[in-house]
Amino acid sequence: MDRERILKDIEEIGGKAYAGRTQLISHLENKRLTQRQAIQAFCYECQGYCADGRPECGREICPLHQFSPFNPRREKRGARSKKKILVDVL
Numbered sequence: 001m002d003r004e005r006i007l008k009d010i011e012e013i014g015g016k017a018y019a020g021r022t023q024l025i026s027h028l029e030n031k032r033l034t035q036r037q038a039i040q041a042f043c044y045e046c047q048g049y050c051a052d053g054r055p056e057c058g059r060e061i062c063p064l065h066q067f068s069p070f071n072p073r074r075e076k077r078g079a080r081s082k083k084k085i086l087v088d089v090l
Helices: 003-013 021-028 035-046
Strands: none
Touching: 003 021, 021 035
Protein backbone atom coordinates (compact mmCIF):
# COMPACT_ATOMS: atom_id res chain seq x y z
CA MET A 1 0.00 0.00 0.00
CA ASP A 2 1.17 3.48 -0.67
CA ARG A 3 1.31 6.26 1.88
CA GLU A 4 -1.58 8.22 0.42
CA ARG A 5 -3.88 5.19 0.60
CA ILE A 6 -2.95 4.49 4.23
CA LEU A 7 -3.49 8.16 5.17
CA LYS A 8 -6.90 8.05 3.47
CA ASP A 9 -7.83 4.86 5.37
CA ILE A 10 -6.76 6.39 8.68
CA GLU A 11 -8.88 9.47 8.00
CA GLU A 12 -11.95 7.49 6.86
CA ILE A 13 -12.03 4.51 9.22
CA GLY A 14 -9.41 5.11 11.88
CA GLY A 15 -10.20 5.77 15.50
CA LYS A 16 -9.18 9.31 16.32
CA ALA A 17 -8.47 9.19 20.06
CA TYR A 18 -6.11 6.23 20.24
CA ALA A 19 -2.42 5.94 20.97
CA GLY A 20 -0.45 5.66 17.77
CA ARG A 21 -2.67 7.57 15.33
CA THR A 22 -0.65 10.77 15.37
CA GLN A 23 2.59 8.82 15.43
CA LEU A 24 1.63 6.72 12.39
CA ILE A 25 0.67 9.84 10.46
CA SER A 26 3.98 11.45 11.43
CA HIS A 27 5.85 8.36 10.24
CA LEU A 28 4.00 8.42 6.91
CA GLU A 29 5.02 12.07 6.55
CA ASN A 30 8.68 11.00 6.97
CA LYS A 31 9.06 12.57 10.40
CA ARG A 32 11.40 11.11 12.98
CA LEU A 33 9.86 9.04 15.82
CA THR A 34 11.14 7.88 19.18
CA GLN A 35 11.12 4.16 19.99
CA ARG A 36 7.94 4.54 22.04
CA GLN A 37 6.21 6.46 19.23
CA ALA A 38 7.26 3.84 16.67
CA ILE A 39 5.78 1.07 18.82
CA GLN A 40 2.54 3.00 19.23
CA ALA A 41 2.34 3.62 15.48
CA PHE A 42 3.02 -0.04 14.70
CA CYS A 43 0.36 -1.24 17.15
CA TYR A 44 -2.21 1.26 15.86
CA GLU A 45 -1.69 -0.02 12.32
CA CYS A 46 -1.68 -3.67 13.44
CA GLN A 47 -5.02 -3.16 15.23
CA GLY A 48 -6.66 -2.00 11.99
CA TYR A 49 -6.46 1.70 12.88
CA CYS A 50 -8.79 0.97 15.85
CA ALA A 51 -11.74 1.19 13.46
CA ASP A 52 -14.07 -0.83 15.71
CA GLY A 53 -13.22 0.82 19.01
CA ARG A 54 -10.31 0.23 21.34
CA PRO A 55 -9.25 -3.35 20.79
CA GLU A 56 -7.26 -5.40 23.21
CA CYS A 57 -4.13 -6.87 21.74
CA GLY A 58 -4.13 -10.63 22.05
CA ARG A 59 -1.09 -11.27 19.89
CA GLU A 60 1.20 -12.48 22.65
CA ILE A 61 3.62 -13.89 20.07
CA CYS A 62 4.40 -10.36 18.87
CA PRO A 63 7.76 -9.17 20.24
CA LEU A 64 6.23 -5.74 20.92
CA HIS A 65 3.22 -7.12 22.85
CA GLN A 66 4.63 -6.21 26.25
CA PHE A 67 5.00 -2.57 25.13
CA SER A 68 1.71 -2.29 23.23
CA PRO A 69 -0.67 0.45 24.35
CA PHE A 70 -3.46 -2.06 23.56
CA ASN A 71 -2.13 -4.78 25.89
CA PRO A 72 -4.50 -4.90 28.88
CA ARG A 73 -1.79 -6.48 31.07
CA ARG A 74 0.96 -4.04 30.13
CA GLU A 75 3.12 -3.06 33.05
CA LYS A 76 2.89 0.68 33.45
CA ARG A 77 5.93 2.15 35.10
CA GLY A 78 6.55 5.75 35.98
CA ALA A 79 9.79 7.43 36.88
CA ARG A 80 9.20 6.85 40.58
CA SER A 81 8.31 3.17 40.33
CA LYS A 82 11.43 2.04 38.49
CA LYS A 83 13.41 -0.51 40.41
CA LYS A 84 16.87 0.53 41.44
CA ILE A 85 19.65 -1.79 40.43
CA LEU A 86 22.29 -2.28 43.06
CA VAL A 87 25.81 -2.84 41.81
CA ASP A 88 28.57 -4.30 43.94
CA VAL A 89 31.67 -2.18 43.77
CA LEU A 90 34.88 -4.22 43.79
